[in-house]
Amino acid sequence: MTAHPTSGRTGTGLVLRIFLPFALGYFLSYLFRVVNAVIAPDLVGDLGIDPSELGLLTATYFIAFASSQLPLGIMLDRFGPRIVEAFLLLFAAAGAALFAASDNLAGVIAGRALIGFGVSACLMAAFKSYVLWFPADILSRVNGFQMAAGGLGALAATVPVEWALNFTDWRGLFWGLALLSFITALIVFSVVPGSANRPDPERLSDQIRGIIRVFKSPVFWRIAPLTTLSQAGYISLQGLWAGPWLRDVAGIPREGVARYLSWSAMAMITGFIALGYLAERLAARGISVRTTAVSGMTVFLFVQGLMTFNAPVPAPLLMTMFGFFGTSGILAYTALTVSFPMSLSGRVTTGINMLVFIAAFGVQWAIGAIINLWEVSAANTYDPAGYRAGFLALLACQFLCLVWFLISPRKS
Numbered sequence: 001m002t003a004h005p006t007s008g009r010t011g012t013g014l015v016l017r018i019f020l021p022f023a024l025g026y027f028l029s030y031l032f033r034v035v036n037a038v039i040a041p042d043l044v045g046d047l048g049i050d051p052s053e054l055g056l057l058t059a060t061y062f063i064a065f066a067s068s069q070l071p072l073g074i075m076l077d078r079f080g081p082r083i084v085e086a087f088l089l090l091f092a093a094a095g096a097a098l099f100a101a102s103d104n105l106a107g108v109i110a111g112r113a114l115i116g117f118g119v120s121a122c123l124m125a126a127f128k129s130y131v132l133w134f135p136a137d138i139l140s141r142v143n144g145f146q147m148a149a150g151g152l153g154a155l156a157a158t159v160p161v162e163w164a165l166n167f168t169d170w171r172g173l174f175w176g177l178a179l180l181s182f183i184t185a186l187i188v189f190s191v192v193p194g195s196a197n198r199p200d201p202e203r204l205s206d207q208i209r210g211i212i213r214v215f216k217s218p219v220f221w222r223i224a225p226l227t228t229l230s231q232a233g234y235i236s237l238q239g240l241w242a243g244p245w246l247r248d249v250a251g252i253p254r255e256g257v258a259r260y261l262s263w264s265a266m267a268m269i270t271g272f273i274a275l276g277y278l279a280e281r282l283a284a285r286g287i288s289v290r291t292t293a294v295s296g297m298t299v300f301l302f303v304q305g306l307m308t309f310n311a312p313v314p315a316p317l318l319m320t321m322f323g324f325f326g327t328s329g330i331l332a333y334t335a336l337t338v339s340f341p342m343s344l345s346g347r348v349t350t351g352i353n354m355l356v357f358i359a360a361f362g363v364q365w366a367i368g369a370i371i372n373l374w375e376v377s378a379a380n381t382y383d384p385a386g387y388r389a390g391f392l393a394l395l396a397c398q399f400l401c402l403v404w405f406l407i408s409p410r411k412s
Contacts, residue, residue: 055368296328
């Protein structure tokens with residue numbers, strides 16, 4: 001991919017016309033991803049679902065998201081990011097409306113799946129558009145702000161959502177999100193300029209061969225398992241189980257849960273920016289981005305261990321560490337991209353993204369199933385032993401992936 005011919009003189013107005021609509025889309029995507037961590041007690045009470053069903057419901061977002069990643073790269077190349085994202089956001093609007101209107105588990109699962117499918121292009125479409133329109137020397141900066149927009153979405157899903165529930169219920173909240181999704185689709189379609197002078201896309205057969213090349217590469221499979229499980233663990237806990245864990249294990253009241261989750265979201269925004277800057281500085285000194293990524297994911301393993309065994313660490317500090325170091329797996333996307341030709345960069349990122357969200361579906365559901373092995377109280381709280389067992393299983397899988405990375409032959 002090459003930048004738009006006029007990108008070297010991209011004015012502020014054009015930058016905002018391109019950046020702000022895609023940033024709004026990613027904000028919305030992240031809000032949908034993590035909102036169930038706050039509204040989980042309401043869903044359980046109104047729908048009468050158990051921990052396993054709650055995990056399945058929330059994780060459905062991830063499997064729908066993952067299923068679109070490989071064809072998404074082809075669609076973005078053929079139709080352009082503006083049309084693809086605007087079209088898919090209409091599915092998110094329909095999914096949020098179905099979620100709000102449903103009174104049974106099947107209905108909210110279907111709505112959640114449509115939401116996951118509908119927001120699946122919000123990050124990749126932005127990255128594609130930025131490559132087409134912006135000069136290379138500002139791409140890292142713009143991409144960092146794009147990730148921060150997702151962090152703002154995670155932040156909005158905490159205290160602001162808890163505040164909104166004082167005036168409406170979770171159904172009213174999702175009717176509002178349905179309207180916001182529809183408005184965002186209109187903004188993306190009408191405000192973002194068409195991608196003029198896009199390079200001709202590869203033939204479909206060549207694109208498929210490129211995907212196969214990525215997935216056959218030992219370089220990819222050396223770090224992909226650790227990246228997949230680290231990111232899947234992060235978004236699974238952040239998107240659901242961190243909230244109930246704070247309530248049932250750390251003993252935090254409901255209003256405190258939303259506040260501490262907001263601390264984690266703010267730490268996530270800081271982590272995206274600070275770790276990206278640190279990786280850039282260390283790379284200039286000869287320390288690879290891959291090394292920085294693996295170091296960060298190792299620290300994140302330690303933080304998850306503190307949660308697993310309910311270590312005597314203040315909850316605000318623990319959630320801040322969780323949010324900050326949980327972002328380190330994103331650095332591995334960059335590390336993988338630079339290990340392949342530029343022509344394969346999109347398929348590398350969508351490939352690892354697909355694995356992450358498939359794993360997130362399995363992890364979020366499996367933790368719920370493990371928690372469900374213990375008795376649920378009359379107040380719909382869960383046994384701390386169930387959290388410990390579920391989190392420990394996730395921790396063990398990540399540790400094995402770290403060992404795999406350390407012992408695998410270095411191909412690059």
